Amino acid sequence: GIVSAPQEDSLQGIKNIVAVASGKGGVGKSTVAVNLALALQQQGAATGLMDSDIYGPSIPIMMGTRDRPPGHRDQQILPVLAHGLKMMSIGFVAPANAPVIWRGPMVHKIVSEFLRNVAWGDLDYLVIDLPPGTGDAQLTLTQTAPLSGAVVVTTPQDVALEDVNRAVRMFEEVKVPVLGVVENMSFFSCPSCGHREEIFSHGGGKTAALRFEVPFLGEIPILPDIREASDRGLPIVAAAPDSAAGQA
Amino acid sequence: GIVSAPQEDSLQGIKNIVAVASGKGGVGKSTVAVNLALALQQQGAATGLMDSDIYGPSIPIMMGTRDRPPGHRDQQILPVLAHGLKMMSIGFVAPANAPVIWRGPMVHKIVSEFLRNVAWGDLDYLVIDLPPGTGDAQLTLTQTAPLSGAVVVTTPQDVALEDVNRAVRMFEEVKVPVLGVVENMSFFSCPSCGHREEIFSHGGGKTAALRFEVPFLGEIPILPDIREASDRGLPIVAAAPDSAAGQA
Ligand SMILES: Nc1ncnc2c1ncn2[C@@H]1O[C@H](COP(=O)(O)OP(=O)(O)O)[C@@H](O)[C@H]1O
Ligand SMILES: Nc1ncnc2c1ncn2[C@@H]1O[C@H](COP(=O)(O)OP(=O)(O)O)[C@@H](O)[C@H]1O
Ligand SMILES: [Zn+2]
Helix, strand or coil: CCCCCCCCHHHCCEEEEEEEEECCCCCCHHHHHHHHHHHHHHCCCCEEEEECCCCCCCHHHHCCCCCCCCCEECCEECCEEECCEEEECHHHHCCCCCCCCCCHHHHHHHHHHHHHCECCCCEEEEEEECCCCCCHHHHHHHHHCCCCEEEEEECCCHHHHHHHHHHHHHHHHCCCCEEEEEEECCCEECCCCCCEECECECCHHHHHHHHCCCCEEEEECCCHHHHHHHHHCCCCCCCCHHHHHHHC | CCCCCCCCHHHCCEEEEEEEEECCCCCCHHHHHHHHHHHHHHCCCCEEEEECCCCCCCHHHHCCCCCCCCCEECCEECCEEECCEEEECHHHHCCCCCCCCCCHHHHHHHHHHHHHCECCCCEEEEEEECCCCCCHHHHHHHHHCCCCEEEEEECCCHHHHHHHHHHHHHHHHCCCCEEEEEEECCCEECCCCCCEECCCCCCHHHHHHHHCCCCEEEEECCCHHHHHHHHHCCCCCCCCHHHHHHHC
16 A cells, blocks of 8 residues: 555555566666556556656656656656556657756656656556666655555576675565566577577576565566567566566 | 877877767667777777776677676786776676666766776776766866777667767867767568568768768667677677778
């Protein structure tokens, strides 16, 4: 549930806020966040998706919604609507070919704006795509947004275990329940001969879940379709996020 | 060359400082940084490798040098020596199983310490593995370290173009020459049947180099050997970094 507090005006209609995190970048965290939000929406839940990665917003590209400046009404920002989701991302606001390097305090302000000043309305779930990694920005966000739970995304290799550890510890520190670990890019099956290659190793996500005593939500294999879908902005719903949807 | 300034004591013996950057995480930036440093050292250059990623230091693991606390002498930190390189990383200092979330100003102090207070000695090259992405931390580092040049690492997909754009723009803004773009995970050849799969698309790195008018340094295919080497800490030198070594 949500810790209720008087200043959380635009969050009051939201039943559950789920953060999607990763210990490091490039593991498919945004992909899983998009898939989770879509899976929940397809199960009939009113769902929102907030991109809190101010430096590298990928949600607008993945959802095929570039160049859609959000509207305003009664001093609130209106979320962008696509594929049945209400969304917000700096990618909708800042022009794509004027790359900006925001300084720290500005980033915090923008995220605060997205949480408190976007007309989210009544939602069963708001999925927050955290910035990749477990640094200052992530910690601040977990402390400012009332999170119901968090999903940690990882790739299978040994070196990723420490990253999962850091992410799980961060959520423990701020008392946010870890709903589980998703192992993405779990293996590759050659479309030509069926040979299975564990390009990035295999099983590290499951090992991490057991070791850090959190649920294992499942594996997503390396599928060129997923990358093509992200590139084209036509999201596909991959298998494992259904289990995350079940947990949330 | 290096902009000489009186306070840069421990950097004075260094001829070239090359930063390895990425617009987003997980593209293999640390892998390329390690490979570039090793390639330079194998060509006979006295080379150092500095891990400036305080939140997710991967250099100690990739170089097989965990649990090697650096020594001190005359109030300077001594770099850790391995595979012919002088190295520094927070991973050598902070215990592996006590994940710490450093707050912003502390990160800046640590990086400053690594630059100014490590006994680097006389080096032909110091390779700096920047944190992934193009945020506040990266911009600050490019402004505090006198960089001779930067290499940008990317993966091939369309969505990565914007990330390369941001990285190139950042270096232009601080007047650091971009030595070129490396396209990592460029394609996968099935070891069983030879089928070539462009898992993460192909050619985006080359497109980016042409579009942003910087040299294209080459492609590195997806090789399970690379991932295994990183996991085991026995670095292998991949092909493309030789061209980066040539440029530097
Ligand atoms: N299971 C998968 N198979 C193939 N490509 C994937 C898979 N998961 C993610 N990708 C691709 O990898 C890239 C990085 O994914 P992304 O979700 O942006 O990672 P992160 O948010 O962790 O940085 C994207 O191009 C995405 O489409
Ligand atoms: N060309 C490649 N083929 C296979 N695995 C790779 C390749 N490049 C990097 N990797 C693996 O991908 C993971 C991420 O690489 P890393 O260098 O840590 O990325 P970054 O520094 O950009 O986050 C590591 O496990 C690494 O061994
Ligand atoms: Zn095959």
